Amino acid sequence: MWNVTRPEFSAKETYEICISKVKNRDLKKRLNVVSSSIVEAAKDYAERAENAELHLVSQSDGVVGLVTTKEMVAVYDGRMAVQRGPGRSIYDKLKALPELGVCPFCDHGPVSTLDHILPKSLYPVLAVTPDNLVGSCKDCNTAKLTAVPTCERDATLHPYFDDISAERWLGASVVEKNVPAVTFHSIPVDSWPDALNARIRKQFRVLGLGLLYASQAAREISGQREDLIRIFDARGADGVREELEHKAETWRAYRLNCWQAATYRALSESPWYCGGGFQRR
């Protein structure tokens, strides 16, 4: 849900490097013949992605009846993703694109794999297309699995093409009970199309971001208790609120929609928390 700089590798060079060491003559010939189809499909993909129309990309069984899905998946698995495969250096460079090595889908887990935005089993022609491959953590990769968009509203947000960093869409609320806790939700942005808000809502749910961020926030709340007790003793509830506002501002400057910014904003806006709720455990 966070954008990543689009890769510079072309679909053509990536595909050609991946198939460069195929020894079976029949397979090599067929893989060479479909090269132009791979390039065309990549061009179509980029145009669709730029217009939030990935749901209009056609699925196919194999590539133009010459290369099977299994063979294309093998090009990715055995020639790009595998250590020492001819395409592995491109695989590694794509994996390195997300900032700080953090998964752009959840903004939390370490990037450990490449995710096919459109799954290779259903879109074999895009199996090694760089625009379709995004560094991701294992959990997000598993949660997405072979999700196929059927309409604009349920298309995965694409880190290379969709930028939702300018407006605040991640909200948090303080649970003012015995032990303070924070829950998270997505907020629809008025100036954005309904379909974009629906995509954010869906992805937030599918990736389980609410639970993930709530557990992180719980640790953060526990870790800052002693600090806040000291501030409260010296400056009272206003002092605590100012401290939390300062932290919210610092995190917002880094990333508007990170869970930390949402957490500190919600905590600073809770008179219950600032007035002593922070001490409960």
Ligand SMILES: [Zn+2]
């Ligand atoms: Zn992730």
